[in-house]
Amino acid sequence: MFDNQIIERFKQIETPFYYYDLNLLNRTLATVKRLADSYNFHVHYAMKANSNDQLLKVISSYGFGADCVSGGEVLKALETGFDRKHIVFAGVGKSDKEMINALEKDIFCFNCESTQEIEVLNELAKKIDKTAFIAVRINPNVEANTHKYIATGKDENKFGINRIELDAIVDLVKKSSHIRLIGIHFHIGSQIQNLDNFKNLCTRINEIQDWFESKGIPLTEINVGGGLGINYQEPDKEEITDFENYFGIFHQHLQVKPHQRVHFELGRSIVAQCGSLISKVLYIKKGVNKQFAILDAGMNILIRPALYQAYHKIENITSNSSETATYEVVGPICESADFFGKDVSLPITQRGDLIAVRSAGAYGEVMMSLYNLKEQAKSVF
Numbered sequence: 001m002f003d004n005q006i007i008e009r010f011k012q013i014e015t016p017f018y019y020y021d022l023n024l025l026n027r028t029l030a031t032v033k034r035l036a037d038s039y040n041f042h043v044h045y046a047m048k049a050n051s052n053d054q055l056l057k058v059i060s061s062y063g064f065g066a067d068c069v070s071g072g073e074v075l076k077a078l079e080t081g082f083d084r085k086h087i088v089f090a091g092v093g094k095s096d097k098e099m100i101n102a103l104e105k106d107i108f109c110f111n112c113e114s115t116q117e118i119e120v121l122n123e124l125a126k127k128i129d130k131t132a133f134i135a136v137r138i139n140p141n142v143e144a145n146t147h148k149y150i151a152t153g154k155d156e157n158k159f160g161i162n163r164i165e166l167d168a169i170v171d172l173v174k175k176s177s178h179i180r181l182i183g184i185h186f187h188i189g190s191q192i193q194n195l196d197n198f199k200n201l202c203t204r205i206n207e208i209q210d211w212f213e214s215k216g217i218p219l220t221e222i223n224v225g226g227g228l229g230i231n232y233q234e235p236d237k238e239e240i241t242d243f244e245n246y247f248g249i250f251h252q253h254l255q256v257k258p259h260q261r262v263h264f265e266l267g268r269s270i271v272a273q274c275g276s277l278i279s280k281v282l283y284i285k286k287g288v289n290k291q292f293a294i295l296d297a298g299m300n301i302l303i304r305p306a307l308y309q310a311y312h313k314i315e316n317i318t319s320n321s322s323e324t325a326t327y328e329v330v331g332p333i334c335e336s337a338d339f340f341g342k343d344v345s346l347p348i349t350q351r352g353d354l355i356a357v358r359s360a361g362a363y364g365e366v367m368m369s370l371y372n373l374k375e376q377a378k379s380v381f
């Protein structure tokens with residue numbers, strides 16, 4: 001992945017930093033664009049995966065829409081070249097201020113997640129004389145087979161509107177003068193690798209569509225969310241994830257009517273593999289029956305292992321040793337959850353070596369925190 005030239009360049013840069021391979025990002029985006037266009041699917045980039053300005057500008061240049069989960073993301077999307085007509089705004093807890101701002105910007109669609117949210121949005125739109133176009137986010141109760149913190153489409157999750165509430169939603173929308181219901185929205189979770197879960201989602205969407213039709217409500221927009229997983233184990237073997245089979249599943253199993261458009265919200269699968277966290281080994285420390293490699297980056301810079309027990313491939317990119325040893329690779333933060341990997345086999349590792357934590361382009365830099373007031377990581381392209 002990293003040739004000598006780039007490693008020499010890394011040695012000149014203050015660590016820790018996020019390194020983004022824009023060539024890989026472009027190849028990924030071109031693949032997504034080609035496949036989505038072939039099925040006439042509309043792709044929105046889920047900005048929360050990585051909202052680095054430089055990446056956003058590259059992504060928006062392909063003509064994708066933006067999936068936002070806050071007012072800040074809506075504004076950032078507009079600043080970085082996304083078209084307001086292709087901005088969707090989701091989230092279980094949109095504040096009044098965020099909704100008013102989005103109404104004033106005339107975004108494409110609000111993905112609404114509760115009856116009360118629709119009531120409030122109607123009131124706000126009325127006050128400023130706007131119409132809110134909405135899709136209702138429905139919780140389809142579909143398994144995602146992923147870490148429980150990133151599963152979002154089961155009954156026990158806070159996301160989406162429950163099927164038992166759908167009748168009430170229909171009545172509410174009918175009497176809401178400033179709401180126009182145009183679609184339905186789903187998002188069942190993240191890092192989903194078993195495509196059968198998406199097939200099951202299609203089946204549920206088809207049933208739900210029929211239900212809306214039986215109520216005499218025409219829907220033009222079907223938004224199936226995101227969640228496609230990537231290969232964290234072997235990033236170099238699968239730099240670009242299997243978008244072909246993913247889109248194919250929806251093409252095959254989703255019943256789309258001639259007047260309908262299908263939308264996707266992809267985050268991780270677009271940006272994860274193009275990013276690596278580059279960090280320096282500060283110390284090697286002996287423990288009881290183990291040894292620690294202590295890095296200058298920790299959970300303050302990349303929280304996924306601590307938060308989701310997530311696996312990231314860890315490489316020593318500067319060691320010349322042909323011998324290997326086992327390390328617990330940890331950060332400098334005062335928390336025992338602050339580790340990147342246990343039982344990591346690396347070439348003999350020393351103070352000053354550079355470590356790459358791979359597949360860190362999604363949910364990495366965006367979750368960086370000020371915890372312990374350690375310095376923030378910069379981004380390098």
Ligand SMILES: *Cc1c(COP(=O)(O)O)cnc(C)c1O
Pocket residue numbers: 046048049067069090091187189190191225226227228265266267268269
């Ligand atoms: C997070 C999120 C996405 C993107 O999920 P990925 O797994 O990164 O593709 C899409 N839609 C909504 C509503 C989300 O919250």
